[in-house]
Amino acid sequence: MRRAIHILPALLLVVTVTCAQTNDRDVLYQTSTIGALLQGVYDGDTTIGELRAHGDVGLGTINCLDGELVVLDGRFFTVEHSGRVRELPPETLTPFAAVTWFERDQGGLLQDITGLGALTSRLDAVLGSVNLCYTVRITGRFDYIKTRSVPRQEPPYRPLAEVVSEQAIFEFSDVSGTIVGFRMPPYVTGINVPGWHLHFLADDLSGGGHLLDCRASEATAQIDESDEIMLVLPHTESFLTCPLAPAEADNADLHAVEKDPDGDG
Numbered sequence: 001m002r003r004a005i006h007i008l009p010a011l012l013l014v015v016t017v018t019c020a021q022t023n024d025r026d027v028l029y030q031t032s033t034i035g036a037l038l039q040g041v042y043d044g045d046t047t048i049g050e051l052r053a054h055g056d057v058g059l060g061t062i063n064c065l066d067g068e069l070v071v072l073d074g075r076f077f078t079v080e081h082s083g084r085v086r087e088l089p090p091e092t093l094t095p096f097a098a099v100t101w102f103e104r105d106q107g108g109l110l111q112d113i114t115g116l117g118a119l120t121s122r123l124d125a126v127l128g129s130v131n132l133c134y135t136v137r138i139t140g141r142f143d144y145i146k147t148r149s150v151p152r153q154e155p156p157y158r159p160l161a162e163v164v165s166e167q168a169i170f171e172f173s174d175v176s177g178t179i180v181g182f183r184m185p186p187y188v189t190g191i192n193v194p195g196w197h198l199h200f201l202a203d204d205l206s207g208g209g210h211l212l213d214c215r216a217s218e219a220t221a222q223i224d225e226s227d228e229i230m231l232v233l234p235h236t237e238s239f240l241t242c243p244l245a246p247a248e249a250d251n252a253d254l255h256a257v258e259k260d261p262d263g264d265g
């Protein structure tokens with residue numbers, strides 16, 4: 001009997017490793033929680049180099065809330081509050097980010113995109129269950145793009161809703177680029193952003209940021225479904241001691257920090 005007890009953990013280990021290898025590309029890998037970011041936990045202990053081992057597309061931010069993180073084709077950029085786009089070295093730390101290996105499961109041409117709401121409604125119509133995670137990449141020449149970025153912070157950190165009131169807004173006309181991001185299930189409140197969360201990066205790296213609005217006569221959408229989430233929690237002092245809010249409180253704060261302040265969404 002003692003022998004059997006020793007063998008069992010070894011077998012389980014083999015099975016776990018095998019599953020991780022075969023399914024790894026459908027995993028959404030995330031560090032920390034949106035609830036912590038809302039509370040002002042802007043120090044993480046995951047590096048961009050670590051994220052790169054878990055995906056080639058995604059979004060988030062970097063330590064000190066120093067801009068909007070955009071991940072495309074395995075390259076990691078921050079769009080600073082000044083509007084400048086900077087490629088990040090692997091040692092850069094992030095307090096909140098999510099990435100996945102992008103593999104197109106479905107896609108097609110989108111026409112007459114009259115705004116962000118129209119875009120997400122169009123995508124909603126072709127996506128499956130709201131209870132799975134989807135990553136999208138939308139490429140094209142956009143008639144109009146509206147984004148924002150946030151100012152770099154120094155401790156003691158203020159809550160995200162306060163910082164976002166000082167956001168910089170950027171508008172682009174006739175710009176080629178990629179919209180990238182996620183549609184997450186409604187039950188992720190407190191962990192990630194339920195629904196759509198999209199960032200933008202111009203092809204020529206002239207700008208980007210957290211997407212607030214867009215218009216295009218034509219763009220190409222590619223969609224990747226993920227059915228696993230790997231959540232890695234930081235061990236920074238700010239995360240460990242943060243009094244994380246209940247999910248209901250997060251919803252109101254999220255609406256304040258994610259949406260276009262001039263829009264009606």
Ligand SMILES: [Zn+2]
Pocket residue numbers: 059060068197198199210211
């Ligand atoms: Zn964002």
